[in-house]
């Protein structure tokens with residue numbers, strides 16, 4: 051059988067990895083797919099660089115539309131990124147009956163409903179394994195491997211850049227900005243790194259996992275998103291002293307009122323495997339009612355790890371493109387006419403436990419007034435740590451840090467309690483609140 055012909059849009063970090071791995075492993079990939087898979091056309095704004103990467107045998111153009119419109123292309127890989135031209139190109143490729151592979155989680159988390167509906171109408175596949183946790187086959191696991199289960203919750207470290215920053219800050223005492231620059235140099239960060247550090251990228255990925263796990267539409271606009279930019283070094287230290295590590299988690303969970311969908315820094319017990327995922331590594335824990343807890347670990351970013359997922363999608367499409375569209379795995383795991391309308395619950399309704407740090411006047415009665423407010427709100431305390439004033443503010447200091455771990459309570463109650471504690475004259479600075487997940 052003649053090779054399936056692939057057009058590549060954007061040959062940057064992931065695009066070049068895809069080209070190289072496909073070439074290096076072409077024979078093994080052919081034996082799996084049943085036919086060769088060849089990138090025959092590449093579009094990139096930097097034609098000279100692209101041509102140098104792929105050699106003379108591949109046609110390189112600067113206009114991606116030429117690839118999308120070419121009758122000689124069966125599958126389009128979109129590795130440009132962003133919502134702009136990438137969206138137009140993906141929709142045009144679908145309209146012209148081409149299958150699409152993309153690593154663009156931003157695009158799918160925001161415009162997935164429109165894109166998957168268009169693909170459904172045209173009977174083509176839009177594959178996106180690379181979009182969530184890079185090389186880890188988490189989409190495959192959720193959509194196929196766990197299809198017997200009623201999935202209860204997913205919690206993951208799904209942004210390599212922020213995990214790298216948190217690890218390097220803790221282990222080497224390096225500054226945030228220095229580590230971010232390093233992550234950019236290593237090709238982990240998004241074109242706009244605020245997407246990484248503000249939790250947006252993790253929320254894009256959590257949104258996609260949530261849709262697949264629970265059979266709900268992609269709803270990035272309903273996700274709660276908080277990044278790592280306001281994390282203080284002392285919170286990382288205090289968390290360690292209490293037996294926890296701080297990680298940026300993407301969480302989606304089935305609860306009585308619907309589905310939780312949230313990204314924020316979280317304390318997790320240091321003994322959990324997830325707490326020991328370091329550097330740019332990703333890990334996702336999925337809890338299904340039948341299987342129990344399963345864990346997926348690996349490289350979530352970088353050139354060849356992400357290419358690994360892109361090429362796995364190419365192999366799937368090569369095998370399935372002649373199949374009746376109804377026999378293929380649905381884009382969001384559930385049949386399109388069987389989607390659920392379970393609501394994403396507002397953040398004020400989520401239930402979790404908390405780490406609080408209060409910078410307080412070092413005087414009698416402070417602890418009692420703070421714990422009094424929590425008791426009044428029905429929030430029970432798990433542990434309290436009070437630092438020596440000297441340690442916090444230097445010799446002769448009159449202020450200290452009070453760290454409180456709570457048991458589970460509703461976020462709205464915690465918001466009220468924090469507002470009341472903040473109003474105490476003995477509370478000297480804005481209260482730090484970090485959610486805590488036991489993940490058991």
Ligand SMILES: NC(=O)c1ccc[n+]([C@@H]2O[C@H](COP(=O)([O-])OP(=O)(O)OC[C@H]3O[C@@H](n4cnc5c(N)ncnc54)[C@H](O)[C@@H]3O)[C@@H](O)[C@H]2O)c1
Pocket residue numbers: 059060061062063064065093094095096112113114128129130131132135153154155156180181184237238239240241350351352353356
């Ligand atoms: N880098 C990673 O580790 C990683 C991992 C998972 C997913 N992703 C996603 O993969 C996609 C690509 O990321 P990347 O890191 O390879 O980006 P990149 O910036 O390294 O590469 C993008 C390439 O697209 C080209 N390009 C830009 N506009 C173009 C246009 N209009 N027409 C043709 N080419 C154009 C650029 O010249 C560049 O070569 C993004 O959606 C990103 O979110 C990246």
Ligand SMILES: N[C@@H](CCO)C(=O)O
Pocket residue numbers: 181183184208209210211212238239240246251350351352
């Ligand atoms: N910027 C992303 C790339 C992988 O999606 C990260 O750091 O995880």
Ligand code: NA
Pocket residue numbers: 179180181182183184185186187188189359
């Ligand atoms: Na993946």
